[in-house]
Amino acid sequence: xARNDDTVPxxxxxxxxxxxxDVADLLDSVFTAAGYLVTLVHDGADARRATSERRFSxxxxxxxxxxxxxxxxxxxxxxxxxxxxLMSGAPEQIDPATQHRFPILAKPFRLQDAxxxxxxxxxxxxxx
Numbered sequence: 001x002a003r004n005d006d007t008v009p010x011x012x013x014x015x016x017x018x019x020x021x022d023v024a025d026l027l028d029s030v031f032t033a034a035g036y037l038v039t040l041v042h043d044g045a046d047a048r049r050a051t052s053e054r055r056f057s058x059x060x061x062x063x064x065x066x067x068x069x070x071x072x073x074x075x076x077x078x079x080x081x082x083x084x085x086l087m088s089g090a091p092e093q094i095d096p097a098t099q100h101r102f103p104i105l106a107k108p109f110r111l112q113d114a115x116x117x118x119x120x121x122x123x124x125x126x127x128x
Contacts, residue, residue: 014118015059016040017047017073018087019066023107027060030111031118044068048076056082058122060105060114063088071098078102083125085117 014036018024021042028040039054041047043066047059059077063070063086071094074084078101088094089107103121105114 012037013054013056013058014038015047015050015056015082017042017044017059017061017065017070019043019062019064023062026111027114030115034115036118042066044070044073047073051077051080051082057125058083058085058118060085060087060118062086063090063094071095074098074102081125083121085121 012035014031016024016027016031016038018027018040019042024040024042028038031038039050039056041050047061051059059074059082061070061074061077061084065073070086074086077084084102085105086094086098086102087105087107091099091104091106094104103117105117
């Protein structure tokens with residue numbers, strides 16, 4: 001689950017919010033192998049708790065979470081200065097305002113594309 005280490009630079013900290021445990025575990029493995037320190041949660045409540053306890057360089061948020069949509073959660077993270085990368089199995093159903101504000105990974109996606117998109121989102125966040 002969540003691995004936290006206060007010695008890891010902030011620039012490597014990524015929060016993954018994904019309710020599908022298989023997808024979450026796969027993303028955890030890929031991002032960890034790419035050198036990121038991953039905190040993995042499965043719902044919005046745990047994501048909010050994690051961001052209240054630690055600063056993240058990026059939040060990767062699934063659009064459909066238990067009991068809520070990822071868009072409003074992404075808005076909260078964005079307002080707190082955390083760059084966001086959204087994931088969705090139905091990106092065409094995401095409202096246009098959200099589509100224009102956040103990069104979206106359409107499922108299924110190549111794992112390397114997820115890592116590249118994350119790096120780009122972090123870079124955009126660092127420059128704003």
